[in-house]
Amino acid sequence: MRFVFKTSYQQDLGLFRDGIQRNWYVALLAGLMLLPLLVPAYLVDISLVFIYGLCGLSLMVLAGYTGLVSLGHAAFLGIGAYAHVYLAQDLGLPWVVALALAAAVTAGAGVLVGLPALRMTGIYLTIATLAFALIIQEVLTHWETVTGGLRGKAVARAVIFGVSFASNEAFYFLCLAVLAAALWLTRNVLRSPTGRAWVAIRDSEIAAQSMGVNLAAYKTMAFAYSAGMMGVAGGLFAHKIGYLAPDIFTVLLSIQFLLMVVVGGLGSLHGAVFGAVFVAMLPVAISEARDAVPAWAAQVFSAFGAGAGQAVGDAVDRFVKQPALEPGVFGLILVLFILFEPRGIYGRWLKIRLYFSTFPLYKVATFKRQKVYMRSERLR
Amino acid sequence: MQLLLNGLAVGCIYGLVALGFVLIYKATELVNFAQGDLLMLGAFTCYMFVVWYHVGYWLAFALAIGLVALFGAVLDWAVLRRVIGQPQFAVVMLTIGLGAMFRSFASITWGSEIYTLPTPFSARATRIGGVTVSHEYVSIIVGTVVLCAALYALFTYTKVGVAMQAASQNQLAAYYMGIPVKRVFSLIWAISAGVATVAGVLLAPVSLIDVNLGFIGLKAFAAAVLGGFGSIPGALAGGLTIGVIELFAGTYLPQGFKDVAAYVVLLLVLAVRPQGMFGVMVRKKV
């Protein structure tokens, strides 16, 4: 076991626990910056991972840290994307200004959603955000002058201060930079009084109020910050996909974001990134599996004869190639994680780390879930 | 007048789905985001019996209800029982995941096209006092009334209703009092799934069956919230209200408003009077 010996309060305040942790993260950053040299073919996919990471971060702040679960975050992504494209292309504003304004507009939308949300708790808030997202989807479809309606809107490559970011490498670094900046800013907020107030709102609103936390102000701040970050992600997302249409920003996308946050690990910044990697890589994994599984099944069953193997291989192939399978797999993964690993990937990583650091004294009960059986205890 | 009938009929469907929500919520405090997808499964099951196996309509109806109710109970036994006592958010995510799985399953088993369910009421109408009344819509309203009467009798005159309330307030204490909480919950899920099936089969002639039929559940949310999430008559009242509001929105407001009318109402209700028409506001006693 290794103990971290603390000699000053600054160590608790710092970004990293100690020099070793900092070095790990520096190495990670260096690795990410060298990635374009190693796997140039996957840069576009990894840029999407970064953008999803931003989305996951945004939802993590709102749902994981403040406890306001939103089923409509794809709507904010849509607002950010359309606003940025409209401002940058149709109005011709400089890229940075357009992105900042798009973030501001989305933050404003977040405040709009947040205002009625001040009076709602728990499930009602979730339903309200869902309703809001559906309304926004209709608005995006019908506001033809700005969004181009169902015909969609083409998005040109980014040009910042005259420098074109059209190449995959440039866009990759742009997304990486934005994600790193967002992580740093969010970490700063979370270790200051505002972040603590948000966590207090999540755990016990009444106690937070008694300690002087203005619930309305902080909830609105959380919504605004989360939506603003989503707006920035929206701008980058628009550039990544190249063509905007209202039916990209559906409830299903919101559910994917929520999946990202839950699978990654609720209540931690690592969780947002892990979840983003998971959700972005899942379609790739599924398509790989679609090719591999029938062949594997055929091979296994060929023990019963060549004909049986072929037949099974064909059947499995037919089953696996169906397009409708993908949301089912997402659903299954979500269900399995909730049932067996509610702390998500980051939780599992913590358990593994604890296992090795306290070996051989690890106890499974350390992470045992607290179950609350009385209704009055479950209300917040 | 005919439009009003249609609106009421659609409202009845919303009411039935909302009823399913409220039943499960009252008993187990879970919000079942997969309720709409259970409706879809029920409709498909009935379709399967009628079209694939050539069973008579009423028998297929009964079989579908039984099968999906059993499925609901098994779902509770296998999956939802494990999340008793966990925070509400986790359960919401669970039901969302289950809903996605149901849609996938339906698409794989029955195909992803749009299907029609032949019923004794299809495309038949009667003229009453100068108004053409379509049998399909009447069947919806009549079916809803019959079902609600049956459920009312069940909850008022049997011990199940009291057992439900006890189990919903404090599961541990209910156990100590000898209530088989797990079985009560499975029963509630079975009833709720059955109600969803009835709604699905009644809806099928009107809106045709396809995999995305379950999205009607979202509007039923608005109905449940409007009526008050803990109130059974409220769910029905809410459903009817939403049906009528949608109708008027479709008639008098520009294009596209009809779809969002339900959600706008939802947001208004949540902002102004979160407990809806008949619900009660619950807060923690400190």
Add this chain to the structure above:
Amino acid sequence: MTLFRAEDLAIRFGGVQALDGVTFEVEPGSVFTIIGPNGAGKTTIFNLVSRIYDAGRGRLTFRGEDITHVPAHEIARRGIARTFQNIELFEHATVLDNLLLGRHTHRRSRFVEELLFLPRVRALEIEHREAAEKVIDFLDLMPYRESLIANLPYGIRKVVEMGRALCTDPALLLLDEPSSGLSVEETADMAFWIKDITGLLGITVLMVEHDMSLVSAVSDRVLALNYGRPLALGTAREVQEHPEVVRAYLGG
């Protein structure tokens, strides 16, 4: 000059008159205890002071100002802190985080400054930390500083809750049944702490309590309630010997 005054407090919950005409005053630096059988309305008074409920009738005055209709989150800023009967700590945070939240009313940084974590914010955080550490020293919470609340036993949680209230640097501290669930030694510790809070820290304590030994040990004045109505007001001994109080507790 009285620190806190409640005049003719009354509130109904549906058909139940939870409080009916409760009046009392709290002098600065003293310990004022409210006693009464269960359901008498003692915690309701606290909830009215914390502005979780709205009073149907009556007035609350703190430091000369009328706080009957002040928003709930303003109460802490004015200098009133409270603990809760069933502990309302932040389960998934550490003891230190809970205490640091108690410092929220002393937040002097703005959101944008926090976003960038400017040196000013860093310095303020160190200040908050030092204030929290003083409370940790006072309540002997050093071994539990980094523990999650969810892992702590009940007695320690009660102490942490009191510590969180102390971190707000209040003028008036509301303690809701501080000794419930505590053993005899822990209750004796609590008595010492309450005496230190008033004696050393100069904080006035308004307390709801059932344990009569604790009440007699620390209280300056006692109010007895039953069914929302005041029965007796005086020193601990006077109230305990009052015939109506005896009847309320023992029946007959």
